[in-house]
Structure formats: C-alpha cells, structure tokens
Amino acid sequence: MASSYSADQIQVLEGLEPVRKRPGMYIGSTGPRGLHHLVYEVVDNSVDEALAGYCTHVEIDLNADGSVTVTDDGRGIPTDTHPQTGKSALETVMTVLHAGGKFGGGGYKVSGGLHGVGISVVNALSERVEVTVWRDNRVHIQRFERGIPVTELKHKPQPSKEARTGTSITFKPDLEIFTTTGIEFDYITLAGRLRELAYLNAGVRITFTDHRLELLKSNQPKVETYEYKGGIKEYIAYMNRDKQPLHEEIIFVQGERNHVQVEVALQWCTDAYTDNLLGFANNIRTVDGGTHLEGLKAVLTRTLNAIARKRNKIKENEPNLTGEHVREGLTAVISVKVPDPEFEGQTKTKLGNTEVRGIVDSLVGEVLTEYLEFRPPVADTILDKAIQAFKAAEAARHARELVRRKSVLESSPLPGKLADCSSRDASESEIFIVEGDSAGGSAKQGRDRGFQAILPLRGKILNIEKTDDAKIYKNTEIQALITALGLGVKGDEFDASQLRYHRICLMTDADVDGAHIRTLLLTFFYRYQRSLIEEGYIYIACPPLYKVERGRNHYYCYSDRELTNLVQNEFPSNANYTMQRFKGLGEMMPQQLWETTMNPETRTLKQVEIQDAAEADRIFTILMGDRVAPRREFIETYGSRLNLAELDI
Ligand code: 0RA
Numbered sequence: 177m178a179s180s181y182s183a184d185q186i187q188v189l190e191g192l193e194p195v196r197k198r199p200g201m202y203i204g205s206t207g208p209r210g211l212h213h214l215v216y217e218v219v220d221n222s223v224d225e226a227l228a229g230y231c232t233h234v235e236i237d238l239n240a241d242g243s244v245t246v247t248d249d250g251r252g253i254p255t256d257t258h259p260q261t262g263k264s265a266l267e268t269v270m271t272v273l274h275a276g277g278k279f280g281g282g283g284y285k286v287s288g289g290l291h292g293v294g295i296s297v298v299n300a301l302s303e304r305v306e307v308t309v310w311r312d313n314r315v316h317i318q319r320f321e322r323g324i325p326v327t328e329l330k331h332k333p334q335p336s337k338e339a340r341t342g343t344s345i346t347f348k349p350d351l352e353i354f355t356t357t358g359i360e361f362d363y364i365t366l367a368g369r370l371r372e373l374a375y376l377n378a379g380v381r382i383t384f385t386d387h388r389l390e391l392l393k394s395n396q397p398k399v400e401t402y403e404y405k406g407g408i409k410e411y412i413a414y415m416n417r418d419k420q421p422l423h424e425e426i427i428f429v430q431g432e433r434n435h436v437q438v439e440v441a442l443q444w445c446t447d448a449y450t451d452n453l454l455g456f457a458n459n460i461r462t463v464d465g466g467t468h469l470e471g472l473k474a475v476l477t478r479t480l481n482a483i484a485r486k487r488n489k490i491k492e493n494e495p496n497l498t499g500e501h502v503r504e505g506l507t508a509v510i511s512v513k514v515p516d517p518e519f520e521g522q523t524k525t526k527l528g529n530t531e532v533r534g535i536v537d538s539l540v541g542e543v544l545t546e547y548l549e550f551r552p553p554v555a556d557t558i559l560d561k562a563i564q565a566f567k568a569a570e571a572a573r574h575a576r577e578l579v580r581r582k583s584v585l586e587s588s589p590l591p592g593k594l595a596d597c598s599s600r601d602a603s604e605s606e607i608f609i610v611e612g613d614s615a616g617g618s619a620k621q622g623r624d625r626g627f628q629a630i631l632p633l634r635g636k637i638l639n640i641e642k643t644d645d646a647k648i649y650k651n652t653e654i655q656a657l658i659t660a661l662g663l664g665v666k667g668d669e670f671d672a673s674q675l676r677y678h679r680i681c682l683m684t685d686a687d688v689d690g691a692h693i694r695t696l697l698l699t700f701f702y703r704y705q706r707s708l709i710e711e712g713y714i715y716i717a718c719p720p721l722y723k724v725e726r727g728r729n730h731y732y733c734y735s736d737r738e739l740t741n742l743v744q745n746e747f748p749s750n751a752n753y754t755m756q757r758f759k760g761l762g763e764m765m766p767q768q769l770w771e772t773t774m775n776p777e778t779r780t781l782k783q784v785e786i787q788d789a790a791e792a793d794r795i796f797t798i799l800m801g802d803r804v805a806p807r808r809e810f811i812e813t814y815g816s817r818l819n820l821a822e823l824d825i
Pocket of ligand 1: 248
C-alpha cells in the first residue's frame with residue numbers, strides 16, 4: 177500500500193511539475209493578478225455547473241488564515257473510479273492537467289484565456305487543498321499538498337437525511353510560488369469580478385464573505401450577495417445609475433444561432449461623451465475586443481443610419497453618421513457563449529471566431545430594427561443625440577485643426593515652459609508633469625537632463641469630464657500637455673511611435689490639492705487617450721512626506737506608517753531626532769527631490785493600470801462628473817475605507 181502510494185506521488189508530481197516550474201504560463205503571473213486567477217478558476221467551475229442548470233448558489237469565503245473556500249450546490253464532482261487512471265474522478269480532476277474538460281458535459285465549457293486552465297493548476301500552486309463533495313447521500317473528502325494527494329478519498333454517510341449535493345474546495349495559495357506583492361486577496365477586485373459573473377449569468381446567486389476583517393477588529397465578517405434576475409440588463413442599469421438615460425427602457429436582444437448564444441443590452445445617456453462597450457465571451461471579459469464587438473458596432477451603425485434615412489433625419493445629399501457618433505453616450509454589454517472559443521492576442525482577451533461577427537450582426541439587426549420601428553420617440557432621441565454629436569465633432573474639428581497644425585506631426589514648437597531632455601530616444605526618456613512653477617524649478621535643477629524632461633503646469637487643469645472637445649483644444653495647459661507628449665488629437669488611433677517619452681510621471685504635492693490635480697490629469701488621460709494608460713506609459717511619482725534627522729543620519733518616510741515604524745522600532749526609545757513634514761514639492765531642495773523622487777536608483781514610481789474598465793468609467797463619472805448626489809453618496813459609502821483621514825476641506 178505504502179509503496180504503491182509513493183509511486184502515485186511521483187506520477188502526480190511529474191504531471192503537475194510544469195505548473196510549479198512555470199506558473200506564469202498557466203495563470204499569467206505570480207503577482208496579484210495570478211493570485212486572483214486561482215479564485216476565478218475555482219469559481220468558474222461552479223458557474224459552469226450553474227450554467228448547465230444544476231447549481232443555483234455559489235459561495236466564496238476569504239478565510240482568516242489566507243485560504244479561500246468556494247462552495248456550490250451543484251451535482252458534486254464525480255467520485256467514482258475513472259477508467260483511464262484507475263483513480264477517482266475527483267483525484268483525476270485535481271491532479272491531471274486539463275482533465276476537467278473530459279468530465280464536463282460539453283456545451284459551453286469556459287475555456288481559453290487565463291481561465292479554464294483546470295482546477296489541477298490551482299491544486300499545484302496551493303500549499304494545501306481540501307475538497308469536499310456531497311453526492312449519493314455521502315460526504316467525500318480528500319486533501320492535497322502542492323498538488324500531491326496526502327489522504328485518500330474518504331467517504332462518510334451524510335449527517336442528515338436531506339440529500340445535499342455539491343462541491344466545496346478550500347485552497348491556500350503557496351507562498352513559495354507567489355511574489356510578496358501577490359499574497360493578499362483584494363476584496364474590491366474579487367467583489368468586482370464576482371458581481372460581474374452574477375450579471376453575466378442571470379439567476380445565479382453568489383455570496384461573498386470576507387472573514388479576514390474579524391482579525392482586525394471584533395467586527396462581523398463582511399458579506400455581500402449578488403443575484404441579478406435581469407442579467408446584463410441590470411448590469412447596464414448599474415453602470416448608468418449615475419447618468420441621465422435618453423430612454424427609460426434598456427434595449428435587450430437575446431438569441432441563439434448555430435449554437436452561439438448572444439445577449440446584448442443597450443442604453444444611451446445624455447451626459448456622456450464617449451461610449452462604454454463591454455464585451456464578454458464565455459464569461460471572460462474580452463478587453464481587446466473581437467468579432468462579437470465588431471459585429472455589434474457594424475450593426476449599430478448600419479441600423480441607425482437606415483432608420484435615420486427612413487425618418488428623414490438625414491437628407492439624401494448628407495453623409496452617413498459614423499460609428500463614433502452613433503455610439504456617443506452608449507453603454508452596451510454584449511455577452512456571447514461560443515462552444516469552441518478562440519482567444520487571440522498577447523493576453524488571450526480577443527475573441528477570434530469569425531462566424532460570431534455575422535451571427536451578432538444579423539440577430540441584433542433584426543431585433544433592433546423592429547424595436548426602434550415600433551418606438552419612434554426612442555429612435556428620434558437616439559438619432560438626435562448622434563446628429564448632435566456629428567455637429568459637435570464638426571465644431572471641434574476647427575479647434576482641433578489648430579492643435580493638429582501645431583502638433584509634432586508638423587513639427588510645431590514645443591511649449592515654452594517645457595524643459596526638454598537631450599535624449600531623442602523615447603524609450604529611455606521620461607517627463608515629469610509637475611504641479612506649480614516653484615516645484616517645477618526644483619525639478620528642473622534636480623533632474624538628470626539627459627533623459628528627464630519637466631513640464632510645470634499652472635494650477636488645476638480643466639476637468640475634461642465636464643467639457644466638450646472644442647473647449648479642451650482651446651485650453652493652453654492641455655495644449656501644452658498634448659504637444660509636449662507628442663500626442664495626436666482625441667479619437668485618432670494611438671500611435672506610440674509619436675510619443676516623446678515612454679514614462680509619463682505625474683508629480684504632485686502629497687496633499688488634497690495634489691491629489692485633485694493628479695485625478696484631473698488621470699481623467700484627462702483616461703478620456704482623451706486611454707491607450708496611454710492601457711499600455712503602461714503613465715506613472716505616479718511618490719515624493720516623501722517626512723524627513724527625519726538623527727545625529728548625522730537622515731531618513732525619508734513616504735507614509736505615516738513608515739514614520740511610526742522608524743521612530744518606534746528603529747530608534748532607541750529616548751532617541752533625539754528632528755522631523756520635517758514636507759507640505760509641498762516646492763519645499764524640497766533640488767538635490768532632495770532628485771534623491772527621493774526622481775533618481776531611478778532610489779525612487780518609487782507607481783505604474784497606473786486599469787483593472788476594470790467598466791468600474792473605472794463609472795467612478796470617473798461619479799467623482800469628476802457634474803452631478804453632486806452620486807459623488808456625495810460615494811464618499812459617504814467609501815470615505816472611511818479610502819485614506820481620507822487627512823481631508824482638510
Ligand atoms: C463533471 C461532471 C459532473 C460535475 C462536475 C464536473 C462538477 C465539477 C465541479 C467543480 C466545482 N464544482 C463542480 N460541480 C460539478 C457531474 C456528472 C454527473 O453527476 O453526472
């Protein structure tokens with residue numbers, strides 16, 4: 177018995193060894209993203225069971241010891257012996273790469289992308305896993321460590337007579353695998369994805385509980401339940417809840433053709449200048465688009481132009497509305513389920529199946545045409561908005577041409593207050609966008625002029641969330657920013673080869689005004705040329721908050737926590753020291769600024785990334801838009817969790 181078991185162990189190890197050797201290949205990274213993917217992988221299995229119609233409730237528990245438990249009320253992973261391996265189906269699924277699919281009943285098994293790698297990957301990358309299955313009036317339990325079974329599959333009768341079925345998987349990620357930044361689960365990240373799954377799979381109930389809070393205070397665990405009978409229609413309502421809809425009813429299309437299921441929900445709003453289109457294929461967010469989104473865009477443009485002509489909103493001699501105008505103010509979700517999905521691109525987040533384009537086009541075309549033909553007032557408001565967008569674009573074009581003429585494309589002069597660097601190699605060049613002329617002065621003296629440029633901005637830049645394109649182009653601070661960076665005009669395809677610096681660093685004071693200016697700049701980049709953020713060019717510089725001097729030594733502290741730690745833990749209890757709090761960058765000597773914030777050897781730069789575009793969009797609208805009530809509500813709800821302790825307004 178003992179010897180055959182160790183033979184098994186060797187086999188298992190060999191099977192999962194590649195996963196432990198190259199975890200990145202299976203879960204993308206060993207940082208926070210990869211860590212969260214472990215949870216998604218386990219949850220996807222339960223959601224698949226729900227989509228197959230056997231499960232209604234999925235529970236996710238973040239346990240105080242750093243492990244996660246995912247429990248569902250599905251059929252339970254089969255526990256009988258698998259003919260090919262001679263082991264139980266459960267053990268096979270847990271220890272053989274990609275074995276899960278063999279048991280799945282076909283259909284819309286989520287596969288491709290980073291999900292769908294199989295639960296064995298989670299097992300391989302976990303210090304320990306415990307699986308419990310309720311099936312056939314029995315409870316089946318097996319435990320694993322780093323992918324290897326450490327118990328056999330044990331069976332007990334179920335305690336009560338009620339025939340419960342389901343699966344519960346508890347795993348503790350292996351700290352030997354994950355980097356130090358990737359060991360803690362982020363509540364907001366997980367909650368966002370779980371809520372999204374609940375929207376995408378109408379009727380599935382997902383309960384998310386964070387037991388870790390109990391450690392901090394004697395608090396109750398935090399529990400949230402997501403269940404949306406209206407599916408993606410409710411998702412649109414959620415995303416638009418702080419916007420002003422053009423039409424009350426959310427337009428909804430649902431259908432199936434050639435085994436491809438399509439669901440689309442649409443609503444236009446008045447107070448949005450951009451579109452917000454979200455695509456999903458087999459529950460995976462297709463960040464890089466694909467054929468489903470191509471089909472949707474094509475059919476929207478075609479259908480609305482056809483109706484505009486029919487209703488005589490566009491005259492015979494006038495040109496068609498472009499897709500961009502038609503989509504202005506639109507929030508849309510398209511979710512397709514494809515039996516055999518092909519995911520393309522670096523991050524496997526672009527749907528490649530060519531048949532999907534035509535299926536979406538024809539399904540949505542039929543339903544949308546009929547919907548709008550029966551509701552002329554709705555058709556008219558949408559068309560009027562698109563026509564207005566078209567006219568606004570014409571007006572903006574004049575203003576835009578000015579910028580275009582001035583832009584680097586036609587070798588315009590760079591803004592006078594830009595202190596450029598001498599390097600012409602964008603990949604090694606950095607620009608620091610600095611708040612105020614005095615800080616700008618320090619930065620200019622402190623920098624390495626070889627590769628670091630400084631652009632001082634005076635005061636607060638325009639809030640782009642509240643203005644139209646024409647005003648934006650007339651604003652001198654924004655013009656300076658656009659020309660200094662080498663950007664084209666809004667809406668043009670982002671062209672990285674025109675970019676003059678590959679690190680764009682926002683350097684603002686560590687106070688409320690500094691945070692406001694940073695938010696205004698991020699709003700500008702997000703709305704004006706999102707690719708800058710998406711492709712990782714935007715950074716936030718981190719100036720120190722305190723300078724502590726003790727004897728001949730000095731220390732910089734970047735947070736209150738660091739300061740407390742230094743003074744309480746590093747210094748002897750009766751130490752003599754002086755402490756200076758920097759009120760702004762302008763107070764720092766050029767050499768200090770270099771040492772603490774700009775020198776690549778010693779500084780900290782935070783790279784800005786968008787983890788959840790839809791959520792980012794919603795929050796920018798709340799925080800920067802012109803409606804006060806939603807902003808107030810946001811601050812009242814989250815204010816205590818964000819670091820607003822120092823808010824002095
Ligand atoms: C394959 C077949 C059957 C269930 C499952 C997989 C299953 C896997 C997981 C993973 C987490 N929760 C799950 N729930 C179900 C059922 C086969 C049958 O009973 O006929």
